[in-house]
Amino acid sequence: DVKVTQSSRYLVKRTGEKVFLECVQDMDHENMFWYRQDPGLGLRLIYFSYDVKMKEKGDIPEGYSVSREKKERFSLILESASTNQTSMYLCASREGTFGYEQYFGPGTRLTVT
Amino acid sequence: AQSVTQLDSQVPVFEEAPVELRCNYSSSVSVYLFWYVQYPNQGLQLLLKYLSGSTLVESINGFEAEFNKSQTSFHLRKPSVHISDTAEYFCAVKGRGGSYIPTFGRGTSLIVHP
Numbered sequence: 001d002v003k004v005t006q007s008s009r010y011l012v013k014r015t016g017e018k019v020f021l022e023c024v025q026d027m028d029h030e031n032m033f034w035y036r037q038d039p040g041l042g043l044r045l046i047y048f049s050y051d052v053k054m055k056e057k058g059d060i061p062e063g064y065s066v067s068r069e070k071k072e073r074f075s076l077i078l079e080s081a082s083t084n085q086t087s088m089y090l091c092a093s094r095e096g097t098f099g100y101e102q103y104f105g106p107g108t109r110l111t112v113t
Numbered sequence: 114a115q116s117v118t119q120l121d122s123q124v125p126v127f128e129e130a131p132v133e134l135r136c137n138y139s140s141s142v143s144v145y146l147f148w149y150v151q152y153p154n155q156g157l158q159l160l161l162k163y164l165s166g167s168t169l170v171e172s173i174n175g176f177e178a179e180f181n182k183s184q185t186s187f188h189l190r191k192p193s194v195h196i197s198d199t200a201e202y203f204c205a206v207k208g209r210g211g212s213y214i215p216t217f218g219r220g221t222s223l224i225v226h227p
Contacts, residue, residue, distance in 0.1 A: 004156070040122065041219060042217050042218060042220050043157075043217045043220075100145060100147075100164060100207075101159045101162055102215065104149075104156035104157040104158065105156050106155055
């Protein structure tokens with residue numbers, strides 16, 4: 001089975017801190033994604049990566065950046081955390097550009113105070 | 114461009130009753146369709162998918178969905194729900210060979226009462 005892991009289930013940070021969220025998948029998938037999930041808004045795509053060192057902006061990239069130095073790892077960075085970035089963050093991976101379903105990690109619930 | 118509309122944000126139902134969660138989509142290309150389920154405090158997991166062939170697809174836990182091309186719908190049904198089916202359900206669409214980014218609906222919260 002594909003396994004996607006995220007570094008923390010719960011995280012509390014202060015306004016202005018730099019925050020790193022890590023995601024690792026173990027199935028050699030080319031594509032990886034970062035979403036945030038908020039009540040009533042569903043999943044919104046922040047960034048995705050279709051291969052190592054490749055990245056594309058999603059629908060809401062402002063205030064975030066990403067890094068993909070190795071195929072299995074995709075990091076989401078909040079350069080200067082703000083309270084409106086309090087959310088659930090979900091990472092996902094997929095086999096390739098023409099792959100089908102995504103595999104999701106358990107999520108990181110981030111609270112910025 | 115593609116979009117997904119889940120017509121109900123919340124569906125309350127009693128245990129052992131039937132349920133239907135509605136999903137409509139729009140797309141300029143042919144699509145693949147998915148339903149994902151999210152149990153409390155967990156990530157999403159695939160429930161079922163339509164890729165090609167039979168328009169009726171089933172999951173291992175009794176859910177089924179039917180692809181209706183003329184109505185651009187992919188509604189999810191279960192004839193008899195259990196308490197354990199309480200979860201958030203997301204419909205998603207992905208273009209075939211077009212954009213490889215899937216689009217998700219806003220989710221439907223299924224609440225099963227005893």
